[in-house]
Amino acid sequence: MDRPAVPQKRRLVTALPGPRSLELEARRTAAVARGVSSVFPLYIEAASGAVLVDVDGNSLIDLGSGIAVVSVGHAAPTVVEAVADQVARFAHTCFMVSPYEPYVAVCEVLNARTPGDHEKRSALFNSGAEAVENAVKIARHATGRDAVVALDHAYHGRTNLTLALTAKNLPYRHRFGPFAPEVYRVPASYPFRDPEGMSGAEAAARAIEQIERRVGADDTACLVVEPIQGEGGFIVPAPGFLPALAAWARANGVVFVADEIQTGWCRTGDWFACDDEGVVPDLVTTAKALAGGMPLAAVTGRADLMEHVHPGGLGGTYGGNPVACAAALAAVETMERLDLSAAARRIGAAVRERLEALAAAHPGIGDVRGRGAMQAVELVRPGTREPDPEAARRIVAACHRAGVVALSCGSFGNVIRLLPPLVIQPDLLADGLDVLAGAVAAEG
Numbered sequence: 142m143d144r145p146a147v148p149q150k151r152r153l154v155t156a157l158p159g160p161r162s163l164e165l166e167a168r169r170t171a172a173v174a175r176g177v178s179s180v181f182p183l184y185i186e187a188a189s190g191a192v193l194v195d196v197d198g199n200s201l202i203d204l205g206s207g208i209a210v211v212s213v214g215h216a217a218p219t220v221v222e223a224v225a226d227q228v229a230r231f232a233h234t235c236f237m238v239s240p241y242e243p244y245v246a247v248c249e250v251l252n253a254r255t256p257g258d259h260e261k262r263s264a265l266f267n268s269g270a271e272a273v274e275n276a277v278k279i280a281r282h283a284t285g286r287d288a289v290v291a292l293d294h295a296y297h298g299r300t301n302l303t304l305a306l307t308a309k310n311l312p313y314r315h316r317f318g319p320f321a322p323e324v325y326r327v328p329a330s331y332p333f334r335d336p337e338g339m340s341g342a343e344a345a346a347r348a349i350e351q352i353e354r355r356v357g358a359d360d361t362a363c364l365v366v367e368p369i370q371g372e373g374g375f376i377v378p379a380p381g382f383l384p385a386l387a388a389w390a391r392a393n394g395v396v397f398v399a400d401e402i403q404t405g406w407c408r409t410g411d412w413f414a415c416d417d418e419g420v421v422p423d424l425v426t427t428a429k430a431l432a433g434g435m436p437l438a439a440v441t442g443r444a445d446l447m448e449h450v451h452p453g454g455l456g457g458t459y460g461g462n463p464v465a466c467a468a469a470l471a472a473v474e475t476m477e478r479l480d481l482s483a484a485a486r487r488i489g490a491a492v493r494e495r496l497e498a499l500a501a502a503h504p505g506i507g508d509v510r511g512r513g514a515m516q517a518v519e520l521v522r523p524g525t526r527e528p529d530p531e532a533a534r535r536i537v538a539a540c541h542r543a544g545v546v547a548l549s550c551g552s553f554g555n556v557i558r559l560l561p562p563l564v565i566q567p568d569l570l571a572d573g574l575d576v577l578a579g580a581v582a583a584e585g
C-alpha cells in the first residue's frame with residue numbers, strides 16, 4: 142500500500158540539467174518573475190517516495206522534501222487516494238460559508254497530537270506565514286498587548302508581519318520595508334557561536350533580560366520561537382533554553398508560540414520538536430508536512446486563548462480547504478501507521494554518523510548538528526568559525542549535478558541541511574550521502 146511507484150534509485154541519463162530542463166528554464170526566464178528563484182533548474186515530471194524524476198528522465202534523490210513537506214514521501218498512495226476521493230466529492234465550499242467534516246477532523250487531530258493534554262482549539266489556514274500571523278493576532282487579542290518578540294536567526298515567513306519577525310536581510314527583507322511595528326528581536330541560543338559553554342538557562346536569561354529592559358514583560362503579547370531554527374541554520378538551542386523561555390512566558394502572562402512549521406510532524410523523531418524537553422507551548426503553528434504536500438497550515442492552542450477571538454475574527458476563503466484537509470488526515474494516519482518518528486530517529490542516526498565522519502576528515506566542517514531527520518553541517522574556513530557560504534554553494538551545486546537535491550540555509554548561508562522524506566530507504570539514503578561526501582571531498 143505504501144510502496145512507491147518509481148524505482149527508488151538514482152539514475153542519470155543526461156548531464157544535469159538535461160536538454161528539456163534547459164528548454165523549460167529558457168521559457169521560465171521569459172515568463173516567471175525573477176524574484177521567484179529555484180535552487181537548481183531540474184524540472185520535475187513525477188515523483189514517488191524519495192525520488193524525483195525530471196523531464197529528461199533522470200531519477201534524483203530528494204534530500205530536501207520540498208523544504209520539509211513530503212515527510213510521508215512523494216505521492217504517498219494513501220494521500221493520493223484521499224485527495225482524489227475528496228476532489229471528486231467537492232473541492233471547495235469555503236468553511237465560513239458551508240462547513241464540512243474533514244476540517245473538524247483535522248482540528249481534532251491537531252488538538253490531540255500537539256504538545257500538552259489541556260483543552261485546545263484549532264483554526265486552519267493556507268501557508269505557514271499565514272498561521273504565524275494568525276497566532277500573533279490571537280495572542281494580541283487575548284492579552285490586549287501589542288509587542289511581539291522573535292529571536293535572532295528566526296524565520297517565520299514572507300508576509301509583512303512575518304518579515305518583521307524574520308531575521309535575515311537578503312534575500313527576504315531587502316527593500317521590502319517598512320515592516321510591521323512592535324516587533325522586537327532578542328538573541329537566540331546558538332551553541333556553535335555563543336560564548337564557549339553557555340548553557341541553555343544562561344542563553345534564556347540573556348534573551349529575557351533584553352525583553353524586560355527593552356520591551357517590558359507587561360507589554361509583550363507573545364514570544365514566537367522555532368524550537369529548532371530552520372532557515373536560520375538548523376540551530377538546536379542548548380538544553381534548557383526552551384523550558385526557561387516557556388516558564389518565563391507563563392509567569393508573565395506572555396503567550397509562548399512555538400513555530401513548528403519546519404520541525405513538526407515526526408521530523409525530529411517526536412511528533413513535535415517541543416516534545417523533546419516536554420515544553421508545552423500556549424499556541425503552536427504547523428504547516429508543511431501536515432498535509433503531505435497539499436497547502437495547509439494551522440494554529441492550535443489553549444482553548445481560553447483561541448476562544449477569546451470573536452466569531453468571524455479568523456478565517457479566509459481557502460483556509461482548511463477540504464482537499465488539503467483530506468490529505469492531512471491521510472498524511473497523519475500514515476505517520477502513525479508507519480511510525481515515522483522512529484524512522485526519523487533511524488535516519489538521524491545514519492546521517493549523523495556519516496556527517497561526523499566527514500567532519501573528522503574535513504576541517505571546513507565546523508559543526509554537525511540537528512535532531513532526527515533534520516541534520517546539517519556548518520561550513521567554515523578551516524581552523525576558524527568564519528562562515529564559508531561559497532563552499533556551501535559549491536557543494537550543493539555539485540550534489541545537484543550528481544542527482545542529489547540538497548539545500549543550504551543559515552543566517553550566514555553556510556549550512557547544508559538534510560531533510561529527506563521519512564520513508565527514504567536506507568540504501569538510497571546511503572547513496573545520497575556518498576554523493577554529498579564526494580562533493581565535500583572535492584573541496585580539498
Ligand code: PLZ
Nearest residue numbers: 208268269270296297298371400402403
Ligand atoms: N515558519 C519555521 O520554516 C517556511 C521558506 C522557504 P510558508 N520555511 C521555508 C522560503 O524561502 O520562502 C517556514 C518555516 C517556519 C514559517 C514558515 C513559512 O511557511 O508556508 O512558506 O509561508
